[in-house]
Each structure stands twice: as structure tokens, then as C-alpha cells.
Amino acid sequence: MPNLPKPRLRRRPGRRGELVSQPAAPEPQAPNVEQIDSNGLRWVNIEWPGSLERSWLEEHFDFHALDLEDVLSRNQRPKIDVYDDYLFIVLHLPVFDPQAGRLGTGELDVFVGPDYVVTIPNLPLQPVEYLFERCRAKEELREQLFSRGSGYLLYRLVDDSFDYCFPMLRKIGNKLDALEDDIFEGRSEEVVRDISNVKQEIINFRKVIRPQRPVLRDLEKVKQRYLATDLDLEIYFDDIVDAHERIWDMLENYKEVVEALAETNESVISHRVNDILRVLTSITVIVLPLTLIASIWGANVHVPGEGDSTAFWILLGAMVAMLVAMVAYFRRRGWL
Numbered sequence: 001m002p003n004l005p006k007p008r009l010r011r012r013p014g015r016r017g018e019l020v021s022q023p024a025a026p027e028p029q030a031p032n033v034e035q036i037d038s039n040g041l042r043w044v045n046i047e048w049p050g051s052l053e054r055s056w057l058e059e060h061f062d063f064h065a066l067d068l069e070d071v072l073s074r075n076q077r078p079k080i081d082v083y084d085d086y087l088f089i090v091l092h093l094p095v096f097d098p099q100a101g102r103l104g105t106g107e108l109d110v111f112v113g114p115d116y117v118v119t120i121p122n123l124p125l126q127p128v129e130y131l132f133e134r135c136r137a138k139e140e141l142r143e144q145l146f147s148r149g150s151g152y153l154l155y156r157l158v159d160d161s162f163d164y165c166f167p168m169l170r171k172i173g174n175k176l177d178a179l180e181d182d183i184f185e186g187r188s189e190e191v192v193r194d195i196s197n198v199k200q201e202i203i204n205f206r207k208v209i210r211p212q213r214p215v216l217r218d219l220e221k222v223k224q225r226y227l228a229t230d231l232d233l234e235i236y237f238d239d240i241v242d243a244h245e246r247i248w249d250m251l252e253n254y255k256e257v258v259e260a261l262a263e264t265n266e267s268v269i270s271h272r273v274n275d276i277l278r279v280l281t282s283i284t285v286i287v288l289p290l291t292l293i294a295s296i297w298g299a300n301v302h303v304p305g306e307g308d309s310t311a312f313w314i315l316l317g318a319m320v321a322m323l324v325a326m327v328a329y330f331r332r333r334g335w336l
Contacts, residue, residue: 029052031046031052031055032048032052032053034132036136038143039147040115041117042115043132043135043153044116044118044119045118045119046120047120047124048122049071049072049120049122053120054071054072057118061111061113061118063086063111064081064088067081067088067111070088070090070109071120076090076107076109077090078090078091078092078211078215080218080219085114086113087110087111088110088111089110089111089112089154089215090110091107091108091110091215092105092106092108092212093107093127093164093165094106094204094205094208095123095125102197102200103201103205103208104204105207106123107122108128108157108161109121109122110154112151112154113150114150115150117154119132125161127157127161127163127164128160130160131156131160155240159236159243162244163243165205166247168205169205169250169254172205172254175194176198176257176261179191179194179195179198180261183265183268192265195261198258199258202251202254206251206255209248209251213244216241216244219240220237285326286323289326290319293315293322
């Protein structure tokens with residue numbers, strides 16, 4: 001029987017006696033895609049889109065290549081693009097960044113077609129996640145939303161996203177109230193940084209909300225395109241515009257309040273510094289004539305009463321009397 005060749009073991013070069021394991025073939029990754037189907041309407045939610053998710057979208061939908069590039073882009077401005085068979089909407093939402101400790105911007109890309117809605121947040125957005133999980137868990141809510149068409153589901157998404165802004169605004173309002181109390185409790189120097197942080201939050205919030213205005217106006221023009229024919233949702237989309245205006249009005253109000261608090265804090269600090277300077281100046285003015293008298297009698301020349309203890313006590317009494325008189329005069333004038 002012929003001898004069979006023995007298999008050769010690969011060894012790591014430079015290290016004798018050590019075997020090299022063959023790398024296992026990587027398992028194919030699945031795209032991060034979640035779907036809900038009901039009443040002929042499909043809601044697709046994709047978080048943290050990447051190349052796999054883009055390939056999945058290219059395979060299942062006929063979206064424009066530029067829109068798919070915008071989905072993967074991190075610095076898209078809010079907009080709405082109208083095509084023959086779908087809408088592409090980009091919205092920005094305020095998101096609290098726990099690492100930076102400040103408000104950031106979350107982007108929500110939405111494709112709306114006759115029988116589908118595709119939501120693609122670039123980071124987890126709580127209102128979108130909450131509505132998606134409720135629709136998946138509650139059949140009654142799913143039937144209520146999906147039976148009215150993709151346009152109504154779009155309305156609920158946008159409405160819930162803007163409603164999510166109001167709790168964040170109330171927190172900013174509470175911070176402003178607390179800052180006002182701290183200013184008048186004698187913590188003016190300590191709240192300077194707090195005022196700066198709140199002002200930065202308001203500025204970031206305004207940067208997120210302000211560009212949405214033209215998008216909402218354009219959305220009102222095309223909203224009837226994918227709405228159920230038996231629904232009159234004019235009042236609903238007007239409510240979104242009203243919510244946006246209320247958010248903007250609150251931000252304008254907070255901007256004025258924080259600017260007023262900053263001016264008030266500076267006034268309180270200046271007033272406190274002025275009080276300190278007034279006291280120090282009064283002490284200087286009171287001590288100055290006493291110092292002058294002591295300097296004259298302490299000069300290295302012959303002065304009246306030199307070497308007489310009685311003259312010393314008379315001079316000291318006169319200085320004390322002058323001190324009491326000047327303090328009484330300053331207090332009567334309100335300088336002390």
C-alpha cells in the first residue's frame with residue numbers, strides 16, 4: 001500500500017513549534033432594518049444607516065442616488081424633495097448629548113410613498129422609537145394609524161417629534177427660574193458659568209428649530225399627495241405649524257430672559273463691588289487725617305508737647321473724637 005503524504009502544518013515564521021490557526025470565514029451581517037406591515041402600509045425603520053442599509057434600500061426601493069447619499073451624510077440641512085412617486089424629507093431634532101452635557105442635533109430622514117414610510121434617524125430618536133414600538137406592540141394603535149395612509153403616519157411622526165421638544169423647553173425654563181433665585185441669594189459669581197451654559201442650550205435649540213420653517217411650509221403644499229381621500233387633515237398639519245411657532249416663541253422668550261438674567265447678574269456684581277469700594281474709600285478718608293496728625297507729631301523735629309505724657313493723651317483723645325465725628329457724619333449722609 002503506497003504511503004500517503006502527511007499534511008504539512010503551517011508554522012508562524014520566526015516562532016518554532018507554534019501552529020497558525022486559519023481565520024474563520026466571517027459570518028454575513030444582516031442590515032439593521034425593522035419593519036411593520038398593516039393594512040397595505042409598511043413602516044421601515046433603520047437606525048445608524050451604513051453601507052449594508054444603503055444596499056438594502058437600493059434593492060427594495062427605487063430611490064434616487066442623491067437621496068441615498070444624503071442619508072449617509074452627517075451634515076444635511078432640513079429640506080423636502082418632491083419626486084413623482086415619493087417624498088424625501090430631512091428634519092432636525094434637538095437631542096441631549098450626555099457626553100458633552102449640551103444639546104445636539106439629531107437628523108431624521110423620511111421617505112414617504114403611497115404604501116410605505118421609511119424612517120432613517122442618524123442616531124436613536126426617542127419619539128420615533130417610542131411610536132414605532134407602540135405600533136409594533138399595540139394592534140389597535142397600529143390599525144388606527146396605518147389604515148389612514150402614509151400621509152397620516154407622516155403627520156404623527158412629525159407631530160410627536162415636535163411635541164418631544166416641549167419637555168426639554170420646560171427644563172430650560174426651570175433652569176432659568178433657579179438661576180434667578182441664585183442671583184438674588186448672593187451667588188452671582190457662581191452662576192456666571194450656569195448662565196453661559198443655559199444661553200448655549202438656547203442658541204443650539206434655536207439653530208435646530210429655525211431651519212424647519214421652510215420645510216413645514218413646503219410640507220403643507222404637498223401633504224394631500226399621500227393622504228387618504230376621506231380624511232381632511234388640514235387642521236392636523238396646521239397644528240404642526242402651530243407647535244413649531246409655539247416652540248419658536250418660547251425660545252425667543254427664553255432668549256430675552258437669559259439676556260436679562262445676565263444683565264441683572266452683572267448689575268448685582270457691580271453693585272456689590274461698588275459697596276465694597278464705598279466702604280474702603282470711606283475707611284481711607286477717615287484714616288487719612290488721623291494718619292496726617294500722627295505723621296506730624298511723629299516727625300523727627302521738635303513739636304509742641306514733645307516728651308509730655310499729658311499731651312500724648314490729649315492728642316489721642318482728639319484723634320478719637322475726630323474719628324467718631326467723621327463716622328457719624330458719613331453714616332448720616334448714607335455713605336456707610
